[in-house]
Amino acid sequence: MLHSQIKAFANTTEGEFQGFVGYSADHNAAIVAIRGTSNFVTWFVNINKTSAEVPYPKCDGCTVNGELYNIYLEMSALVKAQVQFILSKYRNAAIYVTGHGVGGALAALAAVDIKTTFGRVDLFYSYGQPRLGNRNFALYSQSIMLIYRVIHYADIGPQVPHLTTPEYMHGG
Numbered sequence: 790m791l792h793s794q795i796k797a798f799a800n801t802t803e804g805e806f807q808g809f810v811g812y813s814a815d816h817n818a819a820i821v822a823i824r825g826t827s828n829f830v831t832w833f834v835n836i837n838k839t840s841a842e843v844p845y846p847k848c849d850g851c852t853v854n855g856e857l858y859n860i861y862l863e864m865s866a867l868v869k870a871q872v873q874f875i876l877s878k879y880r881n882a883a884i885y886v887t888g889h890g891v892g893g894a895l896a897a898l899a900a901v902d903i904k905t906t907f908g909r910v911d912l913f914y915s916y917g918q919p920r921l922g923n924r925n926f927a928l929y930s931q932s933i934m935l936i937y938r939v940i941h942y943a944d945i946g947p948q949v950p951h952l953t954t955p956e957y958m959h960g961g
Contacts, residue, residue, distance in 0.1 A: 796871045798864050806860055806895060808888070810871035818883040818911070819875040821868060821899055825890025825917070845922060847905050848929040853898070853922035857891070861898040868899055869906055876907065883911040893918030893938075901930055910934045923956050 795811035808823035842852035875882055884903060888896025893915030900913040914937045922930075930936060 794875070796867070798867045798871075806864070806892060808864070808868075808892065808895075810868055810875070812875045812879060812882065816883065816885075817879065817881065818885050819872050819879075821872065821884070821886045821896065821903070823888035823892035823896045823899065825888070825892040842923065845901075845926055845929075847901070848926060851922060851926035851929055853926055854894070857894050857921060858898065861895050861902075864895075865899070865902060869903065872903060872907065884909060885912040885914075886910055887912075887914045887916070888918065889916040891919060894921045897921055897930065897936075900934060904934050913937065 795809050797807065797809045799805075799807040805826055806823065808821065810819065810821050812819055841855045843855040843858055845851035845853045845858070872884065876884075884907065886896050886900040886903060888894070888899075896913070896915055897918060898921070900910045904910045913934055918938060921927075
């Protein structure tokens with residue numbers, strides 16, 4: 790017997806970033822997962838765009854990568870609506886958020902957004918996530934939720950952007 794409910798999504802501009810929001814009965818959890826880019830060229834172009842930093846509206850003095858923030862905004866309504874739908878059916882369900890690579894950065898934005906919208910994120914894991922925002926955003930993120938970052942010391946992903954935006958930091 791299938792014990793899950795899943796709603797897939799993709800951003801509309803490029804369709805490169807995809808994920809799902811689902812319910813796992815085995816874990817009694819809403820799970821938000823965002824995939825990273827499907828190829829190196831797309832990843833390199835997206836992460837190295839000289840996109841201006843934009844203010845993050847839920848935190849004073851916080852800025853984030855404008856390109857990634859705009860990509861997240863394309864999917865945020867669907868993500869939050871599906872989380873709300875799951876929580877309306879399973880009121881005690883935990884909320885897990887995860888992502889890989891650039892999807893990890895998008896998942897970080899989703900986790901902060903979900904936390905401020907629904908009051909909780911029970912688990913957040915990112916894998917090989919690039920830096921997303923300034924020091925204030927990193928400190929804000931880790932002040933409102935527990936952050937687990939999984940990296941390999943030789944992976945370039947978590948080390949960028951580094952040349953044009955040295956003030957970017959990781960939360961956690």
